[in-house]
Amino acid sequence: MSIGLLGAAGIVLAGGGGLCWIGEKLxxxxxxxxxxxxxxxxxxxxxxxxxxxxxxxxxxxxxxGRPRDSDPAAANVPAALRALDYEFILLxxxxxxxxxxxxxxxxxxxxxxxxxRKGQWQLIPGLLFWREGxxxxxxxxxxxxxxxxxxxxxxxxxxxxVAACAVLVFHRRRSSVRIxxxxxxxx
Numbered sequence: 001m002s003i004g005l006l007g008a009a010g011i012v013l014a015g016g017g018g019l020c021w022i023g024e025k026l027x028x029x030x031x032x033x034x035x036x037x038x039x040x041x042x043x044x045x046x047x048x049x050x051x052x053x054x055x056x057x058x059x060x061x062x063x064x065g066r067p068r069d070s071d072p073a074a075a076n077v078p079a080a081l082r083a084l085d086y087e088f089i090l091l092x093x094x095x096x097x098x099x100x101x102x103x104x105x106x107x108x109x110x111x112x113x114x115x116x117r118k119g120q121w122q123l124i125p126g127l128l129f130w131r132e133g134x135x136x137x138x139x140x141x142x143x144x145x146x147x148x149x150x151x152x153x154x155x156x157x158x159x160x161x162v163a164a165c166a167v168l169v170f171h172r173r174r175s176s177v178r179i180x181x182x183x184x185x186x187x
């Protein structure tokens with residue numbers, strides 16, 4: 001394998017590691033929030049809180065803001081939902097939708113009698129997890145790799161760089177020996 005190929009591989013792997021690292025930093029809070037909602041939240045308690053909220057406001061529809069934003073309607077939100085630190089809650093006649101995230105990416109819970117649609121997954125009967133734009137169900141953090149993808153790519157890039165340096169040193173020493181041999185053998 002040539003030095004150039006090893007060096008190029010190292011550069012490509014380092015670049016890929018850098019892009020993965022940026023993605024991990026940007027998407028890390030989103031992934032952690034989704035995993036917390038799916039794997040570390042009592043879904044039965046959330047469903048009961050959604051039903052309690054809907055029953056406390058029969059026929060009322062609209063949005064409820066975050067408690068930290070001092071929305072007066074948030075004072076009547078059950079504690080189990082307030083503890084989630086949601087972005088806002090959409091209250092409809094037959095459903096309660098809890099939103100997380102902001103801007104172009106939202107995810108959350110929907111307490112509704114419906115079957116899951118695209119981008120929704122049933123956690124328990126009556127409670128769905130959803131993500132705008134669909135995508136995949138959040139990975140279980142208990143089954144995650146013990147290291148990040150960026151770490152793996154940076155490590156592989158370092159190994160490739162060390163190998164390229166070793167090959168370079170080996171070739172230089174070998175060519176130096178040839179030059180010395182050539183000088184010694186000349187009359």
